[in-house]
Amino acid sequence: MNSSNYSQECLFTQVDTFMMSFQFAVSIPTFILGLILNSLGLWVFCCCWKKWTESSIYMVNLALIDLLLLISLPFKMYYSTQDRGQEQKGPWCAFIDSLYFVNIYGSIFTIVCISVDRYIAIKHPFKAKVFRSRRKALMVCGIIWVTVWLCSLPVFVSHPSDKVKCFHNLSDNVWSTPIIVSVEVFGFLIPMTVMVYCSAQIILTLQNRTQGEENWAEQVACMRVIAVNLIVFLISFTPAHLGILLQFLVRQHIIVDCSMKQKISLFIQVSMMLANINCCLDAIGYYFITKEFREKNLKNLRKTFSSAEAHSE
DSSP: OBOTTSOSSSOOHHHHHHHHHHHHHHHHHHHHHHHHHHHHHHHIIIIIOSSOOHHHHHHHHHHHHHHHHHHHHHHHHHHHTSOTTSOOOSHHHHHHHHHHHHHHHHHHHHHHHHHHHHHHHHHOTTTHHHHOOHHHHHHHHHHHHHHHHHHTHHHHHTOOSSSOOTTBOOOTTTTSHHHHHHHHIIIIIHHHHHHHHHHHHHHHHHHHHTTTOTTHHHHHHHHHHHHHHHHHHHHHHHHHHHHHHHHHHHHTTSOOOHHHHHHHHHHHHHHHHHHHTHHHHHHIIIIISSHHHHHHHHHHHHHHHHHHHHHHO
């Protein structure tokens, strides 16, 4: 989302130089760790999970969406090393750009759906059978995929036709008021509000249930997981959307100071880069922290080692 080329009077050479080094320092570990964790998560849910639940369907969907980001990272790193004047236009460049935004909002919507699903199961257990089912979870995941791909069309269709770098200098059509307002409101503010509300209600409900119950330790651990997931969500996506808002003000010529433009350009690129780490945190938060996943994973690993030892004997 850098806009280094849109102003001839304000140079972003130092910002671009720093971001090239910072991008490699963040993207390479993110790619390796994210690929391992999300692949492991898919393996456990698809090969080791005996009975699929609503939560496991959402988690598989989240892992698939995160893998899209991981696919785009090597191309993003490659194009960042190319000369700015080199032609990199075309459907492929626009498609890779679109993958990047599909991941961000696909992740946001899926994480919110996981939170809503937990809220219904814990806060309204008697109504859960009406609102929750594997079929409905699959339908919701399908709607998420259709929605995020449709919403990425402005990035694909409005990709600049002149010689620019991939992931840089999106057209003015993309930075139009209706699109940015929709992104901020429907892509972040509403999901964030739902996430905060559901997480708070779940924690309050579990807190009330812990009094006098034998499994209070498990419920306290669950509350911690919910709180951590909420914090990770806010840390991952709040700075990025603040950066989008600031960059929108720059593109609308509301912010014109060159020094401020440079700081905003650096801020949005760093925040978007740090948001990429969410694909690793998703795996840790939704696959390894939960007791159910950990127990099933260890159980399957024990079976694997036991089988290997039996064959060796």
